[in-house]
Amino acid sequence: MNIDAWIEFAEGPLFGITFLVLVLGLGRQILLQLYFLGVKKGRRLKRVPWKDITRETLGWAVPIRHIEPGTGLFSTSSYVMHVGLLVIPVFLVDHVVLWESFLGIGLPAIGKGTADILTLLTIGCGLLLLGLRIFRARHRLVSRPSDYVLLLLVLLPFLSGYLASHPAVNPCPWNVMMLTHVLSGELLFVVTPFTKLAHVVLFFFDRISAVHWQLRPGAGDRVAEALYGEEVKI
Amino acid sequence: MPTTAVPQNQAHAGSPERRVFPYHVLERPDDRLVDRFLEAFARVLEYTDYKPLLDTYCRSTAKCNRCAVACPILLASGDPRDIPCYRTNLLLDTYRRYFTLDGWVRSRFTKPFELTEEVIDEMGDVFYRCTVCRRCTRSCPLGFDHGLITRLGRYLLSLVGVVPKALQVSVQEQLQGETHNTSKVSRAGLLDVLSFLSEEMEDALGVELQFPTDRTDRDYVFFCAVSDYLMEPDTLMGNAAVLYAAGDWDRWTIGLCNYDGINYGLFYSDWHLENIIKQLVSEVERLRGRNILIGECGHASRAAHDFIPTFMGKRAPRVMNFMEYTLDCLRAGKIRLDPDVITERVTYHDPCNLARSGWIVDQPREILRSFVHDYVDMTPKGADNYCCGGGGGLVSIDELHDFRMEVAGKIKAEQIARTGADIVVAPCANCKKQLKELVEHYELPCTVMGLHDLVLKAIEIPGGKSPAERKEEAALFAV
The missing domain is CATH 1.10.1060 (Fumarate Reductase Iron-sulfur Protein; Chain B, domain 2)
Incomplete structure (x- = not known):
């Protein structure tokens, strides 16, 4: 099978399968959260402060509010990268065509020039964040190998996509770069539900700690009894 | 990792x-x-x-x-x-x-x-x-x-x-000891303190009153951090003065079987948190009280306010922090605060357990602004405030004193110094203890007190001495 056939396979059946994994995997994460809320509701759950949670979540979409001394570089680069991560895969003109043919959904497309700038910014900001993780001791301390690998993986479709669409700077044959682009994007689809990238849907549910603070009645006594038996000692 | x-x-x-x-x-x-x-x-x-x-x-x-x-x-x-x-x-x-x-x-x-x-x-x-x-x-x-x-x-x-043994020993006494409170204040000891407070209030305010204990069918059952009975008489007298001036003296009581609002379970144990809550609610039920009124204590307020509904369900009585009660009285015109008594610059420290969730942020400021001319806020404030450095039970752990002073409270001390305030109001037993130690440690030129300590100075007592008279007397006494 030659490379072009591989591209056809990757853009066809493989795309369908990996996209399904993404949707089902993330759907499972959302269902688990809703199931938990349902279980809690059966245990005297007070009101869930949806309004506060939504306001807080949306509040983070306005980055200026949250920039504090010492966070400027991180917040700006992280914000720009996230804008790129959300906008390019969905609204790039080539992707819009793909979505239309695959899902039958017509979406507005952003201009080629805007897309190029945003892509470069996304890659640049991602590399900056990687640099922070590598060179700042505090970032390094909280990082595991997967934090570095996932960041690179996220940037790979952007880099390969940009190179594939700009022959002047592309060192490889077009079809090799294109295959890299498609496969790396699909790899991202597959790993997202099973890694920290799942925060793409969990970011909202991470904020329901007001629900988690509503502890289960009687649980403390049951834990103590199971551990200490009759000999309950404080 | x-x-x-x-x-x-x-x-x-x-x-x-x-x-x-x-x-x-x-x-x-x-x-x-x-x-x-x-x-x-x-x-x-x-x-x-x-x-x-x-x-x-x-x-x-x-x-x-x-x-x-x-x-x-x-x-x-x-x-x-x-x-x-x-x-x-x-x-x-x-x-x-x-x-x-x-x-x-x-x-x-x-x-x-x-x-x-x-x-x-x-x-x-x-x-x-x-x-x-x-x-x-x-x-x-x-x-x-x-x-x-x-x-x-x-x-x-x-x-x-x-x-930490400081927390463990307190909880042991509260749940399994004879006194059922963290400071081992016996019932006789409490009655002594209340009698002393009555005499003090009679001298200072010019009215005769007896603290109501173990009365049934009252609207409010009062709980404060039990250590307040030993260390914060002015806060308690301020609380009592509001109840008296508002005409609610016959509507509240202090239970004699359980009078401690402290709940260290909030800091480290679900098990103790729930059992201390149950103990508190049992006392309210014994007295057939309708509401729980928590004195100036951040964690006691949050523990009762947030966890009584969680653990008690339909048996949950309503919980109010005393500052909410005072503000209600002020808004309803039931109490009056003399705006000419407090001349010092005052700032307010937000206890994390009250302010982080946004529960009590504006209420104390409204009270303070009604009678304090020179009020300044700290920066940041409210839900974004900095902790005093003694939260989460740390203030009770003597072995952590140096850490609390040099590290945990350092930012707070700088923040207080920047306000230039003469009085730091901190309506929380834990915060007060920590801030008093911080002020001493960093030699800051200010005094730390509860909100009701300040209210006590400015409240107009029907049939009693006026705030101005009391201020003159206090000045003479100070000389």
Whole structure:
């Protein structure tokens, strides 16, 4: 099978399968959260402060509010990268065509020039964040190998996509770069539900700690009894 | 994450060297510590609702380090082990490794995280360097509640006997002792204090009154931090003065079987939290009281306000903080505060347990602004305030005094100094103790007091001496 056939396979059946994994995997994460809320509701759950949670979540979409001394570089680069991560895969003109043919959904497309700038910014900001993780001791301390690998993986479709669409700077044959682009994007689809990238849907549910603070009645006594038996000692 | 890569020899900012379980536990746990910790963890996961929380956090923790700028302890210490995300990950790593399929699979392919006595030792250390003020939660782009995880970590540690003895001994007395309160104040001792307060109020305010004890069918059953009866007479007299001036003297009572609002369970144990709540509600039910009125204490207010509905369901009486009651009286015109008595510059410290959730932020400011001319706010304030440095039970742990002064309270001291205030109002027993020590330690030219200490000076008492008269008398007495 030659490379072009591989591209056809990757853009066809493989795309369908990996996209399904993404949707089902993330759907499972959302269902688990809703199931938990349902279980809690059966245990005297007070009101869930949806309004506060939504306001807080949306509040983070306005980055200026949250920039504090010492966070400027991180917040700006992280914000720009996230804008790129959300906008390019969905609204790039080539992707819009793909979505239309695959899902039958017509979406507005952003201009080629805007897309190029945003892509470069996304890659640049991602590399900056990687640099922070590598060179700042505090970032390094909280990082595991997967934090570095996932960041690179996220940037790979952007880099390969940009190179594939700009022959002047592309060192490889077009079809090799294109295959890299498609496969790396699909790899991202597959790993997202099973890694920290799942925060793409969990970011909202991470904020329901007001629900988690509503502890289960009687649980403390049951834990103590199971551990200490009759000999309950404080 | 390679936990063992943490620089073990790094000196603490507040203590010169690392010690094993530095917080003076009653007994050093036995050798089966790791096994017992994991067993306790398993039982907690079985009977509580923490599993979904841990699953969610494990799955989505981005470890972006954004929280690092929010923590006043980290800002002062510079010790990377104080990064909220780092602390949280100690527990998440343990959970992931021993209780998830993901962790098991990873352990087959990579060098797995291993829970050792050193890791538990580190948890015992870092979970008690945190004041559980939850400021970092507001700084986390994902909204992670690091305070909740710290508290869970402390709960697990307590189940294997790693708990500061200052907290443990207090809870033992409260739940299993004769006095049922954390300061061992006997019923006779309480009645003595109340009689003393009556005499003091008669001298100062010029009205005769007896504190109502064990009265049934009252609207309000009053609980304060029991230590207030020993250490904060002015706060209590301020509370009493409001009730008297508002004409509510026949509507409240203090129970004689249980009069302590303190709930250290909020700091480290679900088990104790619930049982102390039950004890408190039983007292209200014994007296057939309708509402619970909590004095000036942040954690007691939050424990009662948030957890009585959680644990008691339909049996839950309504909970009010005293400042809410005072504001209601002020708005209804039931009390009057003389605006000419307080001439000093006043600032207000937001106790984390009252303000972080946004529950009590504007109420005390409205009270203060009604009679204080020169009121200044701290920056930041309200839900974004800095902790006093004694939260989460740290203020009760004498062994942590140096840490609380040099590290945990450093940012707060600087913040107070910037306001140029003469009086710092802190409506919380814990905050007051910590701030008084801080003011002394940093030699700040100000006085720390409760909100009702100030109200006591300015309140107009029907049939009693006027605030101006009382101020003159106090000045004479001071000379």
